[in-house]
Amino acid sequence: MxxxxxxxxxxxxxxxxxxxxxxxxxxxxxxxxMNALTRDAFEPTFISLADDWIDGNIQVFICGMAGARxxxxxxxxxxxxxxxxxxxxxRVETTDPRLDVRIVPGVRQVSPHPDxxxxxxxxxxxxxxxxxxxxxxxxxxxxxTKWAHISAGEIVSFRTVMxxxxxxxxxxxxVLRHSLTGHGWDEDTFLSAVSDTLSRPEHLTAxxxxxxxxxxxxxxxAAIGRSILSGLLxxxxxxxxxxxxxxxxxxxxxxxxxTRAYECALKSQGLTPRILPADEMTLAGLTAAKEHP
Amino acid sequence: MxxxxxxxxxxxxxxxxxxxxxxxxxxxxxxxxMNALTRDAFEPTFISLADDWIDGNIQVFICGMAGARxxxxxxxxxxxxxxxxxxxxxRVETTDPRLDVRIVPGVRQVSPHPDxxxxxxxxxxxxxxxxxxxxxxxxxxxxxTKWAHISAGEIVSFRTVMxxxxxxxxxxxxVLRHSLTGHGWDEDTFLSAVSDTLSRPEHLTAxxxxxxxxxxxxxxxAAIGRSILSGLLxxxxxxxxxxxxxxxxxxxxxxxxxTRAYECALKSQGLTPRILPADEMTLAGLTAAKEHP
Numbered sequence: 001m002x003x004x005x006x007x008x009x010x011x012x013x014x015x016x017x018x019x020x021x022x023x024x025x026x027x028x029x030x031x032x033x034m035n036a037l038t039r040d041a042f043e044p045t046f047i048s049l050a051d052d053w054i055d056g057n058i059q060v061f062i063c064g065m066a067g068a069r070x071x072x073x074x075x076x077x078x079x080x081x082x083x084x085x086x087x088x089x090x091r092v093e094t095t096d097p098r099l100d101v102r103i104v105p106g107v108r109q110v111s112p113h114p115d116x117x118x119x120x121x122x123x124x125x126x127x128x129x130x131x132x133x134x135x136x137x138x139x140x141x142x143x144x145t146k147w148a149h150i151s152a153g154e155i156v157s158f159r160t161v162m163x164x165x166x167x168x169x170x171x172x173x174x175v176l177r178h179s180l181t182g183h184g185w186d187e188d189t190f191l192s193a194v195s196d197t198l199s200r201p202e203h204l205t206a207x208x209x210x211x212x213x214x215x216x217x218x219x220x221x222a223a224i225g226r227s228i229l230s231g232l233l234x235x236x237x238x239x240x241x242x243x244x245x246x247x248x249x250x251x252x253x254x255x256x257x258x259t260r261a262y263e264c265a266l267k268s269q270g271l272t273p274r275i276l277p278a279d280e281m282t283l284a285g286l287t288a289a290k291e292h293p
Numbered sequence: 294m295x296x297x298x299x300x301x302x303x304x305x306x307x308x309x310x311x312x313x314x315x316x317x318x319x320x321x322x323x324x325x326x327m328n329a330l331t332r333d334a335f336e337p338t339f340i341s342l343a344d345d346w347i348d349g350n351i352q353v354f355i356c357g358m359a360g361a362r363x364x365x366x367x368x369x370x371x372x373x374x375x376x377x378x379x380x381x382x383x384r385v386e387t388t389d390p391r392l393d394v395r396i397v398p399g400v401r402q403v404s405p406h407p408d409x410x411x412x413x414x415x416x417x418x419x420x421x422x423x424x425x426x427x428x429x430x431x432x433x434x435x436x437x438t439k440w441a442h443i444s445a446g447e448i449v450s451f452r453t454v455m456x457x458x459x460x461x462x463x464x465x466x467x468v469l470r471h472s473l474t475g476h477g478w479d480e481d482t483f484l485s486a487v488s489d490t491l492s493r494p495e496h497l498t499a500x501x502x503x504x505x506x507x508x509x510x511x512x513x514x515a516a517i518g519r520s521i522l523s524g525l526l527x528x529x530x531x532x533x534x535x536x537x538x539x540x541x542x543x544x545x546x547x548x549x550x551x552t553r554a555y556e557c558a559l560k561s562q563g564l565t566p567r568i569l570p571a572d573e574m575t576l577a578g579l580t581a582a583k584e585h586p
Contacts, residue, residue, distance in 0.1 A: 011468075114506040144468075144502060160502040165467050173466045174458050175304075175437075202494035205526065206533035209437060209453040213407040233498065240499035 004059040005050055006286040009066035010119060011035050014045070015279075018053050022287040026053075034065040042072035043094055060101045061089075061286045063122035067103040077108035077116060081156045084125040085289050104289050107155060115160050119282075120146045123253055126284030127276055128153060136249030139273070141258045143168070145237065147244045159244065161237045164258065167230060176208065176229070179215035184223025187264060193231025194238065194265045201239040204232055234265050245271060253281050297352040298343055299579040302359035303412060304328050304436075307338070308572075311346045315580040319346075327358040335365035336387055353394045354382075354579045356415035360396040370401035370409060374449045377418040378582050397582050400448060408453050412575075413439045416546055419577030420569055421446060429542030432566070434551045436461070438530065440537045452537065454530045457551065460523060469501065469522070472508035477516025480557060486524025487531065487558045494532040497525055527558050538564060546574050 001021040008015045012033035018026045032045045047054065067075035067090065075090035089102040106118035120140050127138055128150070140146040143164040149156040171180045197204060211228060214220035238245070250266060250273040252259050259275060266273050294314040301308045305326035311318045325338045340347065360368035360383065368383035382395040399411035413433050420431050421443070433439040436457040442449040464473045490497060504521060507513035531538070543559060543566040545552050552568060559566050 108506075108510060110510065113500075113503050114510045115502065116506050116509055159499060160506070161499045162467065162469075162502050163498060166463070166498060166501070169462050169466045170459070173462045174455065176455075201497075202529065202532035202535075204494075204497060204533075205456060205459060205529045206452060206454045207406075208459070209408065209455050210406050213401075213409050213453070216409055217401055217403065217407045236495065236498045239495035240497070242495075 002059075003053070004061065004290060005053060006283050007046070007060060007062040007064075007066070008119065008122075008282050008286075009034065009042075009062055009064040009071070011065050014049065016046070016050055017283060018050075019283070019287070022284070024283055034068060034071050039070075039072065042066060043096065043099075047096060047099075054096075054098055057098050057100065059290065060099055061104070061289050062101065063104040063282065063286060063289075064119035067105060067118055071103075072101075073103060075103045075105035077106045080107055080109045080158065081154050082107065083154050084121040084128065085285065085292065087293065089289060089293050102289070102293060104286070107158075109158060112157075113159070115158055117146055117158065117160070120148070121155065122285035122289065123278060123281040124148055124150065124155060124285070125288045126281030126286075127251055127253060129284045129288050130276060130281075131251065131274075134249065134251065136251065137244050138251050138253065139245070139262060140278070141252065141254035141262045142278075145254075145262075147241050149244070159241060161240065163233045163237045167233050170208070170229065171226070176211050176225070179212050179220070179222060180225045180229060181222045182226070184221070184226060186223055186227040189224050189227040190231040190234075190261065191264065191268050193228045194235040194268060197232050197235025198239050198269070201236055204236045207232055230261060231265075234261060238265060238269065245269075250274070251276060253278050295352075296346070297354065297583060298346060299576050300339070300353060300355040300357075300359070301412065301415075301575050301579075302327065302335075302355055302357040302364070304358050307342065309339070309343055310576060311343075312576070312580070315577070317576055327361060327364050332363075332365065335359060336389065336392075340389060340392075347389075347391055350391050350393065352583065353392055354397070354582050355394065356397040356575065356579060356582075357412035360399060360411055364396075365394075366396060368396045368398035370399045373400055373402045373451065374447050375400065376447050377414040377421065378578070378585065380586065382582060382586050395582070395586060397579070400451075402451060405450075406452070408451055410439055410451065410453070413441070414448065415578035415582065416571060416574040417441060417443065417448060417578070418581045419574030419579075420544055420546060422577045422581050423569060423574075424544065424567075427542070427544065429544065430537050431544050431546065432538070432555060433571070434545065434547035434555045435571075438547075438555075440534050442537070452534060454533065456526045456530045460526055463501070463522065464519070469504050469518070472505050472513070472515060473518045473522060474515045475519070477514070477519060479516055479520040482517050482520040483524040483527075483554065484557065484561050486521045487528035487561060490525050490528025491532050491562070494529055497529045500525055523554060524558075527554060531558060531562065538562075543567070544569060546571050 006017040092101040109115040148158040385394040402408040441451040
């Protein structure tokens with residue numbers, strides 16, 4: 001089998017995998033995401049990480065923010081409805097003649113609301129490689145959670161909710177940071193906050209300061225505070241996306257911890273989402289890109 | 294008239310006013326808020342700013358975070374329902390024998406939800422000095438906006454909504470910061486977002502990423518983005534606090550710019566709030582504290 005390199009190049013992280021056909025052989029990661037790099041730095045950064053994997057001409061398939069305007073090279077968005085991969089990969093000029101580099105373009109939506117994705121289209125291609133007849137919703141929880149209607153092999157429409165980033169921003173930069181330290185978790189508390197917010201979504205922002213006051217007045221445990229904040233935000237997301245998931249076939253693809261939170265929130269609403277791991281879906285999607293460039 | 298010093302000592306700012314009776318003579322401010330100081334630093338920080346105002350024994354009345362656990366000295370909360378000032382000022386031991394320093398205690402609420410204020414109780418005392426028969430709601434917009442039910446000279450109950458801090462946190466620390474630069478403002482856009490969120494509060498978090506996507510896809514003006522974000526957050530606050538303001542006599546006391554946003558949002562809902570300036574209410578409240586220590 002010919003070796004090639006699969007690359008997931010995000011805003012804050014770079015992850016490369018040496019592949020043989022559709023089989024991963026080795027993986028390396030670094031913090032050299034798009035935000036840390038000028039355009040000229042992408043090729044040397046890649047070469048220095050992939051280093052000994054490049055023993056001759058090699059194909060490299062990249063998804064994520066490396067295709068953004070501030071990335072290695074801008075891969076213009078395709079517009080929904082469209083299949084997640086549709087040929088049209090961007091061939092990147094390289095200084096090193098051994099490299100044959102292609103970037104998967106992101107996907108945009110113009111109406112009913114403006115929206116964009118870069119990287120998730122590749123994970124959706126991976127999901128469709130596993131469930132080719134999916135007629136339902138792919139939910140990709142993360143910093144910017146994506147909800148995508150999938151039908152007949154296409155992304156019909158999608159919606160981004162910044163739940164992960166809002167959680168991180170509030171936990172790290174607001175006065176609540178004093179009351180939310182650590183990594184503790186209480187699932188019952190989380191589910192109760194999800195349920196409250198689904199019933200009364202208008203209370204979301206008003207309830208946030210309670211987390212600080214409960215700490216000041218009776219030393220509420222930070223794990224309880226974190227579980228409530230997570231439940232308020234995921235509950236709010238589920239309230240906003242109810243037409244996307246209610247009565248639908250939902251596939252969840254994210255990191256294990258985040259996926260677990262969404263899974264138990266959706267189960268509490270009577271759904272039984274299918275789980276497919278995010279890293280595997282990225283590799284499956286990049287494999288699909290390699291097979292049908 | 295005896296001279297005395299009124300002090301508003303917040304989390305991030307210190308503001309002192311030389312008073313003669315209830316009349317301000319001079320005002321100075323610095324960035325030496327509670328967060329910048331250890332306990333031992335409060336007295337020298339105060340003396341160095343007040344300096345030439347201290348020409349003999351002088352009374353000093355302080356409200357705000359100087360009375361918090363991490364402040365100059367902890368002034369234990371009083372509990373609602375209670376009048377905003379009720380005697381019980383905390384006398385602070387000082388090294389400099391010329392100083393007679395007293396701190397106004399904050400107010401807490403145990404039920405129906407935990408909540409706290411420090412500083413706003415003094416502004417409410419100032420409002421009651423101006424409108425002694427207020428039977429309605431004091432709304433104090435700011436980093437942590439307070440809504441307080443006022444009746445028969447007492448704070449009956451209150452609710453904090455972190456709208457200002459969430460706006461600042463998202464504008465400064467999330468990916469939206471790229472699309473919200475500057476200080477521009479569009480009132481029609483703001484009011485439209487307020488109205489949307491009052492009708493469909495469950496859409497709040499889902500609409501945030503649209504601000505980024507609209508910038509990426511068609512270069513939406515940052516002033517429009519800021520006005521939408523402000524409208525979404527203030528709309529969400531008004532949705533949560535509707536039982537507090539609907540059909541009530543509302544007094545607004547905050548900085549001019551923030552007060553203006555709340556005023557036009559409330560007017561769009563058929564209210565005609567009365568406006569009293571925050572700095573004046575703080576001084577009026579500290580004057581009331583001096584008169585009835």
